Amino acid sequence: MRVVAAMSGGVDSAVAAARMLEAGHEVVGVHLALSRSAATLRESARGCCTIEDAGDARRVADRLGIPFYVWDMAQRFAQDVVEDFVAEYAAGRTPNPCLRCNEKIKFAALLDKALALGFDAVATGHYAQIREVPDPSASGGLRRELHRAVDGAKDQSYVLGVLDTDQLARSFFPLGDTTKPDIRAEAAAQGFSVAKKPDSHDICFIADGDTRGWLARRLGEQPGDVVDTDGQVLGEHGGAFGYTVGQRRGLGLKVPPADGSKRYVVGTDTATNTVVVGPQELLGVDHIVGDHARWCGSAPEGVIEVGAQVRAHGQEHPATAWPEGEQVHVALQERIRGVAPGQSVVLYDGTRVVGSATIVRADRAVPAWS
Template sequence: MRVVAAMSGGVDSAVAASRMLEAGHEVVGVHLALSQSAATLRESARGCCTLEDAGDARRVADKLGIPFYVWDMAQRFKEDVVEDFVAEYAAGRTPNPCLRCNEKIKFAALLDKALALGFDAVATGHYAQIVEVPDASADGGVRRELHRAVDPAKDQSYVLGVLDADQLARSFFPLGDTTKAQIRAEAAERGFSVAKKPDSHDICFIADGNTRGWLEQRLGERPGDIVDTEGTVLGEHRGSFGYTVGQRKGLGLRVPAPDGQPRYVVATEPRSNTVVVGTRDLLGVDAITGDHARWCGPAPEGIVTVGAQVRAHGEEVPATAWADGDAVQVRLERRIQGVAPGQSVVLYEGTRVVGSATIAEAGRA
């Protein structure tokens, strides 16, 4: 196969490219330029898309002896990921930009361009597994399923839950059967200079990790009230977009709770520009409605038993789920806390990813 290896400049994508080459594929390395003002040097482990990263990717490609290109997708990234991120927070939701980037950039824009140029597939350094199983609907054919990685600490199947069957058919994740420690050791054996390079984490386009400050620069200060569930004003905020359900720190309440117990954000209401706080027990939910459903294969028929996960490295909770038109209904076997609209719920059957949806509502059944 002719394969585009997405090379971020990190150790994972370097080893992924080398494994695809060893497997006998014709591999071309591609670095995605996603920043419209890429820094010369990486300032922290949070950032990415620096000129340093592009240089690291090129050096690995040179060592492997494969062609290497930089594809400019900064404008697409700005529109589909960054601007979406700002709009979601302004609307009182808590988005996951990594899922949006995988959906809109790496497995839409990148894959579409690769296919248009005559390539067969895209390979990335994500920690997840593709498993081929017999497909009864195709004579002698197989179906590709998305499964968790063997290393639970690095498993990234959650952020890949937005991929559909057609995208999975043209995707490779060569690292899914390996632990991170083994990947670093393999990179060192191959002589890659990135073998000990720190991982990037958190939100890649907010290098200092200060999400509230970053949003305030773009949305401006929007002072409003922090209230309890009865509407009593307890404090002020500079913008409801700076708060998310389940948050406890940084509330700055001037009125202590009568029982002395801590308060948590239980809702943000952008229309009235208020932040609602309450006791911890109010955070528990067991009923989720998700929209923008994405299935990693056939949509489930009827009510199915699944595991539901609402954070990238959160726990999986036993649940039942069913498709409801373009929406998904999920009922958890027990209540969980800190579930906010805008987050994604990803459904599993064993280690297999069934699909995902964006949380529209969360409450109690």
């Protein structure tokens, strides 16, 4: 099988490429250039896609003896990931750019280009597993399923929940059955210079990790009020776009609560540029509504029992879910806190990923200000 190995320049993608080669595939390494002004050196462990990373990927490809190319996807990344990220925050939502990157770049743009060039599949260094199970209705009598990785601390199935059946059929995740320490040991045994290279972290295009500051530079300072659920002004902020539901730190409140309790962001209103804070109990939700549903297989019929996860490394919560038109409803068995519009809810059946949706509404005790 002819396979494009997506090589970021990190240890995971290096070992993934090596494993695909060892499995007998014809492998070509591809590094995605996602910035037209890539930094010469990595600024921190958060950064990625630098000239240094491209060089690291090339050195691994040379050691493996495979062809290596750099594909320019900077314009596509800027439009589909970065601009979408800014627009979502400007609208008062909290997006996950890694899901969008996987959907739009790595498993749409990259896979589509690979197939157009005559390749059969794409392999990446994500920590997840694909399992083949018998299915008489599927091509070849087997159906591919997406499952959690063995290494729970590194599991990335959440950010892959946007993949559909056709994309899963053309994808390989060679690392899903291995822990991160073993991957580093394998890289060292292969003689890869990246064996001890630090991991990059979300959000890759905000190298210093200051999301609020990065957004302020893009959207400009927009001073407004921080109010309680009764509308009393408690402080000021530099832009409602910099706050998300469940946030407790950095609120800049000037009026302390009478009972001394902690206060959290319970809502934002970008129309009035207002951040609303309240007690922790107002964060609890029992019901989530999502749109932009993506199913890793056939869409479910009727109500199904699932585990629902709303953060990349968050807890899975028992729930029931059902599709309704273009939306997905998730009824949680126990109330959870801090669910924000724009986040993704990923649904699981055991370790298997059922699908995902973008949260548009989370129902809770409705405060008077709404």
